[in-house]
Amino acid sequence: MEMNFEYSLGKRSLPEGDRQGISGAGAGYDSMRDVGGRVLRRRAPVVQEATAPQQSGSQTTTSATAAESAAQESQPVLTQAGLPRRRIKWTVSMNESIMRIFYKVTNLGRETIGYRPRLHTAFCSEYPEIKVSQQRVADQYRVIIKNNLIPQPRLNAIKQEVQLDLMQQEGSNNEIRDNGQSEQEQIESEQPGVDDSNDQDTEIFGILITEMGRAYAEFDGTNPLERPPLPKLKSSRKLAVVLCQLNKQILPEYLAHSNCIEQLHTLIYCAAVATVRTLGVKMPTQKITENSVKPITPKWEKRLERRTAEIRRDIGRLTQFTRGITTRKVRKQAMEIMQRLHHHSHQDATNINEWQCLDTLKQKLSVYTQRLKRYKASSHRKHDNALFQRSEKAFYRKLSSEPQEKSKTVPTKDQVEEFWGKQFGSTAYYNKCAGWITDEEAKSHYCNPMQYRAYTKQEIVDIDQVIPTNNYKRFILKNLQQSDKCRYGCQDSETIQHVTGGCQAFAPTDYKERHDIAAKIIHQELAYKFKLIECKLQYYKYTPQCVLENDKYKLYWDRTVLTDQYIKQNRPDIIIVDKDAQKVTLIDVAIPNSNNLTYKHNEKVAKYRELEFQIKRQWKMKYVETIPIIMSSTGVIPRRLLENIKALELSENIYKIIQKGVLLATARIVRKFMGNAST
Incomplete structure (x- = not known):
């Protein structure tokens, strides 16, 4: 099954000559249709009468006849290049070819920079009968991806086929290199402009030797902890050439004279510095330490600190008002605070005085300070975990540098026995004739003692049966027509226990x-x-x-x-x-x-x-x-x-x-x- 994709110029206007051919003689408007079938009309230029050269013996003026106009209308529409315009029908095989070529020229979609010329060239070589522009092929690739013209399983299969082809091609290239053909000769056989590449590599080699010597003279014998950090480099062809020349031609000469691990570390660092400078990447002038980087305060910490500062300010103003400082400014500020703190929570009644508003502020302050403390502890714990994963040595160094709390003096055994011996060894007495006891007895002298009487369980049950509940009427009075459910709509049985403490209505x-x-x-x-x-x-x-x-x-x-x-x-x-x-x-x-x-x-x-x-x-x-x-x-x-x-x-x-x-x-x-x- 083939899928067709129609390509139309839409509302693009034709050249003046084509427009005259379509309109015909005497027509006021020309017409063409877009993809949706709508007629597009544009004002056509007035057809001027053509004057033929004068013949001998007569002078005639010719114009476009009806037959000629009909012939012009029957002619196909031409492009600006003078070619007949036609729509391309993109079949399934053509779409698959575009995707297969795309995967090949972009190395399975990894190298998508500048792929359009290669995609167009390969497509035209495979379909020479189709005359299409570079932009049109790239547009068709995007249409395939956007509209899912090829199912995803089929795309995966095409990608696997291309991957196998690339692996086989790489294996054949390795065999050619093993047979004696150098890498430079292979590049010359595959790509033009070999001389320019050789000149560029020679220039890079000269710069690399100079930078390596300068870096070794600069950092030889210095403290490794005080050397500036190296920036991260992006992969490129120039970087690959620099590394190849550095590893094969420059470093072996320096390694022949190194006899300790410190010199080896210095050579590796100098080689990295030379690579960075050769590529033209800027290096920091000094080592970046933790103290030189200004810590960034997170937004949640700023927000909580701002709230706690505002609450402490309001507590101070309201405390002045409660202590009797009633100046106009203090009173105005206190009234604004009390009006703002009208509610303690949605469950409580409104605050009616300054003491209740002050208590609300103090409780909110405790909430925000505890939240800030908890968030800081969590952030500190996450920072320590990340530091431990990144560098255990730095983590333990940080622990050793933190100030330790001074250990409290532990009491000796004799001091403990002496302290607790005094507590448990002496008898404690209290004043039975204290004034507050006398006052309490005087306040309660009017209360007559109650006469207690022990009630049995049967007496309580008998009292229960006296109350005419629905349960009593049904099961004691044997009124079976009476329901024992609660009269207020509860589904429980209406007993005296339900009345005194189980009814939802009460x-x-x-x-x-x-x-x-x-x-x-x-x-x-x-x-x-x-x-x-x-x-x-x-x-x-x-x-x-x-x-x-x-x-x-x-x-x-x-x-x-x-x-x-x-x-x-x-x-x-x-x-x-x-x-x-x-x-x-x-x-x-x-x-x-x-x-x-x-x-x-x-x-x-x-x-x-x-x-x-x-x-x-x-x-x-x-x-x-x-x-x-x-x-x-x-x-x-x-x-x-x-x-x-x-x-x-x-x-x-x-x-x-x-x-x-x-x-x-x-x-x-x-x-x-x-x-x-x-x-």
Whole structure:
């Protein structure tokens, strides 16, 4: 199957004589068609009447007759060279010949400079009957590649055939050289202009001898580490000639007088210098060291340093405003900063005062400084790995040149025993009559002790059956027509456990409000203990602030911790920051059902592991721990609750206030849930 490619002149105009022949006598326009079949019209020159030479005895004026016009129209269209114009039909064999010739003249596509004359010459020798220009053959090659006129498997096969032919031709050339024909004689037999090539090689040889002598006189006996580096050279015929002359004619004379490895190294370096200078390549005048090259600061480092500088500037201005410096300039700058830092994060409420904005700035500063430190460590590690792969010697030299940290003095055995002996050997006492203990007892004197009564499991089950849930109606009252599913659309069975802590309709509102009651009690006790507030209120009247801070402590309420790396669980209920001890305590409250107490405790501890690591690294803290506060929705107290309250150094009786608030909230939830029985 043959593929045809039509070549047309398109909209190119014909010569004036051809245009007249096509138009005919008296025609106002000439016409021709392009590849798409569209008629192209151009204004044709008016046909002038031709005057014949006067004959003897008569004088006549002749003009183009209708027959002559018809004869002119029937003539073929001519090119500018006067040849009849025709379209070339490129067959598959012609296209394959073009690709085969291209691979031969370009050495399988490696030498594509100046290939068009050779491609045209070889094609014309193979197809002498086709008269085509050099540009047209090159265009046809590009059309074959662009339009995939030859499938890729066939192209690969043609390329392999050409490669085999080139290998065989190279082998035959090597045999000819082995039989005694020199390389110079072969070049003379294959290429014209041999005399010019010989003259050029002789000139290169003279320059190479001069440069070799000058380089040896310049670098003989010098320190190899102080010699300038050599530039990289591109492959060329001149370079091949220089290397051949250097290896066969010049270096053997110098190597005959070298008797040590140092002289051999100097000769190799001088030969390279002579090659570079002979080729006219510029050499650096001095050795380039690491100190002479100005390091390039990456864009990420510039961006992070700019951000940290801006944040430190805003922190300084806002700190002046919080300390009472209320000049017009300081106030204006503080207002602009507070307006810009209106939101701490998309999860938190808006910042309402300068202290909250200042905390947002400090957290952002810790994020960017940690990110800059991490990026620098990564970049330094990549640089060291690349240096090790390039030169292990340079890598170890760099390690030895870096300043080492001074080793700390290790205490002796007697010093350790003396220090810890004083700590464990002496008995510690505390003042049982301290003023703060008396104050706490005076504040709680009005609280009447509760009368405790032990309830059995059966009594709790009986109380459960009293509440008319859907589960109670179906399975206790045996009303089989009654569905046991939740009346608010949940797919779970409507039991008392589902009502108190498992309904999805009450999770974002009533359950959260009960959770916040327990958290508010803990937050107010901690704020009063750290002297962040002056007096305590009833827990249902207390509204915690998101940030409370003094010289020793900082207390967060339901505030997102900004971290360098993304962490999903980054918002515990309460965060305590002890500045002196460099300790952070994360407190998270949960009010689950009684059967989920142990699971919730373990979940809260594991939930904030990654956040603990990020806070310890960003805020430069020594200790970070998580303390869960877990109590069931029916007031059941696990053993770990009292241990966690002791770890927070709060009064043990605080669990009674938490229990009271949780039970009242649970009773309100049950009444609200069961009050819609009609729905």
